[in-house]
Amino acid sequence: MIWLFAAFLVVWGNLQPPLIGATAVLPGGSWAFVAAGVGLATAALAAAYQGRLDAGALGLSRAHLARGLAVGAVAGSSLAALSLAAMQLAPTITGRAIVYEPLSRVSASELALHIAVFLPLGVVLPEELAFRGTLFGLLQSAGMRAAIVGSGVTFALWHSAVAVVTVGDTTLAPPSPWFLPAVAGALVVVFVGGVALATLRLRARSLGASVAAHWTFNALLLVGLWVTMPTQRLSP
Secondary structure, three states: HHHHHHHHHHHHHHHHHHHHHHHOOOOOOOOOHHHHHHHHHHHHHHHHHOOOOOOOOOOOOOHHHHHHHHHHHHHHHHHHHHHHHHHHOHHHHHHHOEEEHHHHHOHHHHHHHHHHHHHHHHHHHHHHHHHHHHHHHHHHHHHHHHHHHHHHOOOOOOOHHHHHHHHHOOOOOOOOOOHHHHHHHHHHHHHHHHHHHHHHHHHOOOHHHHHHHHHHHHHHHHHEEEEEEOOOOOOO
16 A cells, blocks of 8 residues: 555656646646646545544644744755755856756746745645655654655655756756756755655654745745846746
């Protein structure tokens, strides 16, 4: 049951880019992704029901929600700031700045819509329910270490196709010799991020912690990259 659900997640995640990726400029940024998110959340809840996970096992207890949201927001914001600072060092390593091209085609209002609607509904909430909710809850039967590492590995594999597409949309795309190392590095970062989110969810005893961290990190990273975009952007 556990590994069947994990395999389902990996397949689901890697089918989305080729099937509905063209509907969005930014990852998860369309109503098609929102619909897919609803489908993923439904599947996650069905698996949780089959696995007899209650609200506490899913991290959905209201008792720790407020604290979890606060801790997650601080953690996500801090990591986003560090990531943006690290990206400023890219020219010293690769010889060029890292530019995420899709952001050059997004206006301020479109970015705001993405962060407020598409990011939480098409990416953060369904992914957190699936990975740090159901999968983490199911894996706890094998121990906390297995739950943290197993959900992290699955989270990275889910992002395999996304990593290829995302790096391909930057200045590290082929024929840059940094393309394959960048994809591999992105998957390592996603694994570490998955482990960090699972650990945060465990210690805060709330899925709200990983939800807040995931959303805050992605939102601030997008805003930071958009603000520092060297090419001409669309007008607001």
